[in-house]
Amino acid sequence: MAWVEIPEEYLITDERIRQVSVSGLTFCLVFHDERWIAFSRKCPHAGAPLDQGWCKDGVVVCPYHRQEFDLKTGRGAQGQGNFITIYPLQIVADRWCIEVKDNFFQRLFAKL
Numbered sequence: 001m002a003w004v005e006i007p008e009e010y011l012i013t014d015e016r017i018r019q020v021s022v023s024g025l026t027f028c029l030v031f032h033d034e035r036w037i038a039f040s041r042k043c044p045h046a047g048a049p050l051d052q053g054w055c056k057d058g059v060v061v062c063p064y065h066r067q068e069f070d071l072k073t074g075r076g077a078q079g080q081g082n083f084i085t086i087y088p089l090q091i092v093a094d095r096w097c098i099e100v101k102d103n104f105f106q107r108l109f110a111k112l
């Protein structure tokens, strides 16, 4: 696990959802309700790109079939039975950073 800096050019506070890639992790980033939120780039329903969706009342709305996901918990709306990942963010040395977990294959190849 590591904290990776989010490049400054993505940190624009206009509530538009952006797709960001850092250290092999691609995610969506939005400034909503006076805070940054990082979440899954794809909708779990049928894979729509969530950066083409929008935020309203604390949820992100998928652009394809309008499923909704809570921006605090990642849970889908009642009856959907699905969820998105909400990634931890924090300020490290005055820079916004996202927590990137290494996966099995990264660990495997790091040892070779």
Ligand code: FES
Binding pocket: 043, 044, 045, 046, 047, 048, 062, 063, 064, 065, 066, 067
């Ligand atoms: S792909 Fe997102 S609601 Fe269907």
